[in-house]
Amino acid sequence: MASTRPLIHLIAGARPNFMKIAPMVRALQQDGRLRFELIHTGQHFDHDMNDVFFQELGIPQPDQRLGCGGGSHAEQTGKIMLAYEALLQTSRPDCCVVVGDVTSTLACALVAKKAQIPVAHVEAGLRSGDMAMPEEINRLVTDAITDWFFITEPSGRLHLEKEGKPADVLYDVGHVMVDNLLYQQAKLVAQPQPDALKAGLERYAVVTLHRPSNVDGEDNLRRAIGVVNQLAEDIPVVFPMHPRTRKGLETHGIAVGANVHLLTPQPYMAFLNLWRDATLVLTDSGGLQEETTALGVPCVTMRETTERPVTVDEGSNVLAGTDPANVLAACRAVLAGHGKKGRRPALWDGKAAERIVAVLAERLGA
Template sequence: MSLIYLVAGARPNFMKIAPIVRALQQQSALSFKIVHTGQHYDRDMNEVFFEELGIPQPDIFMGAGGGSHAAQTAKIMVQFEELCIAERPAAVLVVGDVNSTLACSISAKKLNIPVAHVEAGLRSGDMSMPEEINRLVTDSISDWFFVTEPSAVKFLQKEGKSDDAIHYVGHVMVDNVLFQADKLTTADTSSYETAAFKAGMAEQGGRYGVITLHRPSNVDDAVMMTRIAGALKEIAADLPLVFPVHPRTRANLASFGIDLGPNITLMGPQAYMSFLNLWKDATVVLTDSGGLQEETTALGVPCITIRENTERPVTVDEGSNVLVGTDPVRIVAEARKVLAGQGKQGRRPHLWDGKAAERIVEVLTRELARLQA
């Protein structure tokens, strides 16, 4: 039985590998181990978190910790190399575009261990984003590319990748959000902080919007953060907004002297199910997140992305996402369209049907059998 290492370094990575784990558990040709690099420490990543995802706790925890991009990547590379030498997996599967994705790909490839990249081929064209560098380098050495949308296929082909190595399978994040949304229909949500907020909103008509902002270009610059905050306050005059705030963003709001006003409710970062419980019923989501652009498209929730570019254009071309940049006038105008019932409807893209992980496992089973033969 061929052993595959499934690599995750941060909480969103586990949401991407969870459907793959569930698919692997349904077959007998491949075995797997979950490797947590420890790139991010998250207090909410407890036993309940893995129970919610329907997967076991990681088999291996490396504890790489923080540091600069170079220091963190180097620590992960050294530890992962030792791991691969000791056990020699048949393949390494990485997801997304974090430093763990890059580091483990390089270590595996230098040991001639095949690398599978899930969410391959996504490109923003913005080389100031560390994630863009991670995506480019990982795809330059991967053996199998599991792709979520047509633009990614085109980028990989343009970069010289063989059509035989590119597999358009759909999206594991969509697999996961559909799985979790279904669980929410029977879950007891009474303990969620977001449930209390929604109950309060129900008494006021039920409509509300959700904000997430974390990109340094938006939240670390006083002028930019002030401009965006002005737009959010203007929208909040017509629609109550709730903002689960990252600690760094909250600190910046305070240091920049930005008051978001009484119509924007601030709360702490939320666990996955609590946050899903919040945004799935929102009138609109205002965000600079990559993953949330896709998840809102999967559930048909209007999304306004406060960025100048996106590596996920299918959410704009086909989904419920609108890319507005950081101009306050455009942000407010798009929100008012949604409130007037004139917002973008969109549809779920091809193969975003909850079965991407099954397709990935089918390809890996076939490819590893071919290599062994």
Template sequence: MPKTIYLVAGARPNFMKIAPIVRALNAHPTLTYKIIHTGQHYDPEMNAIFFEELGIPQPDFFMGVGGGSHAQQTARIMVAFEEYCQKTIPDAVLVVGDVNSTLACSIVAKKLQIPVAHVEAGLRSGDMRMPEEINRLVTDSISDWFFVTEPSGMHHLQHEGKPDDAIFNVGHVMVDNLLYQAEKLSRMDTRNLATTAYKKTQAEAGKRYGVVTLHRPSNVDDADTFTKISHALKTIAQELPLIFPVHPRTRQNLEKFAIDLGADITLTGPQSYMSFLHLWKDAAVVLTDSGGLQEETTALGVPCITIRENTERPITVDEGSNRLAGTDPATIIHETLDILRSPQAACRRPELWDGKAAERIVAILGRVLENLSDHGEKTTPERINPSKS
């Protein structure tokens, strides 16, 4: 009898992570799925074209919970998801990443005795000021199966006492999606993409360019910190033109704190996935506080400066193209100019970041769900070698 998995997504990046899993599930003989969109982040661009671009169908259930405080948002998601699960109980719930939807749906599933699979499990920044770190820790404390993107995740979960036979190093679904979309981008007509005009202007002027993204509260909600980071960006822009697709909250704070980034930094609105990929894949450097971009730039070998004091993705620094610069303006400027002026050390795409992580995840889920007893009790699955799944 087919097993049904609920795939939970709450924000735009979550859909990019479940898209490869959906494609892999479509090819599996005994697994079916439903896509659950909590509506944690409302995005008017999430229309039919967006899902078509990702190669996935429209969500089966849209909660539309919207914003609010962390507690309000989490509570609304929990109530809505519980009601949905009680109508049709799935065989498993799969959550991705570290947003409030990840936490909320994991708690609901466990209290209903539904097994939970966590994709991107085991990542740790060590910074309890980050809401994402709390979400990661709580989700991993109650999950049944842990799908890990890098060795540090394995080590954290083992240190926290998780059973070895429940931890699987499978690679990274975000990289699966990146490679899928990059291949599509290579075949499409990019003339109508929103970022093409900027790239053309820089190319005609014989100039390289850099890309900036900032959205973390610790960087953009504090006037002093945001002002210092902005000073670094303005200094860098005197040598390298920068383009900055601005997150809505970040734009509000630019205005609130009266921060002027100057004429050498081009501000745009948020970009679609393909338009943004088209932009940053050819950048001389990306400056960001995004965890996902640390990984995606590593996957394509694009130099990245991470404007944070810590990272839950250390493999991007150890093996990839990422440099952890913190928020000190002098360090941000130094690291960026060093990239621009010096030959770059060789970096490599981490092991298993090969575009097949979703296939491994689905193969493992098929196996472990088959091993569930009629009472829903998990038995020890036959261990799968991810590199051969």
């Protein structure tokens, strides 16, 4: 006999999506009122997303793999839409849950909405105001058709209210990324991971840079690496570098300083183990702004805007812009002991997924 419990699709397309989906999977399993299928669109095909990756997150392998990697923005969006529409012919959920702001978020939300399936957006309402960011376009379009909005911080609610969303579909729930962070942090405390590089450094800074404004084009890349090299004169720098950025260094003949330790991109737990004890994190990543705030690690963001202002208003993050002098001044303030302490924002308590599941169960009459 078929189950009468409502079915939801959890959409993930890239590694960060799985970090946000994982707490929801655990909460759904514990709650028991809803069935779910984990849908991996294949937007990013990552060889490291093997059995160990899913075991680390405490979630099962995806129920469906759509295999839609590669291509331009338009090609990828189209491939995901076609594949997800085909899936809905055999597995029609009562709700489609999308997370974050990647292409898969937008593509599956569009297909579900046209199929008259309610769309729930986790991490709704974030806005950078920078329309040069593909993610900003994805956020705006997804929220334009979303039915139920799950909000991580006060700015998200303000944006959605300004855009005319009714109050009875806005839910302040906290942040599933923080749920996952606290879950993995507890595992590290219980079973510490030795790290030879970390053990050999009395103190160090961690750098991650991937935004086009910092790494695309010779001028941007020289400016960004110049900041990293100058920072490395004050403190050892550990820099997990994306292969595309490495290729840019080789193409343009840009060298990193002797005190910069280059790594390949790190698995989640290894990277968490590294940055949580850093003296300073220098980044252009949205997620890392939030995670450093959650653990109180000083963070300097090398961007002109942020869609996560709570990390600056309340957390340990400083939005320094992209001018090298300003970025280095912010970093050196931290090294001199004058960095922001900040606090963890309200509802960032590790229970966001439980709140989301409770709302979905109520909305779907479970």
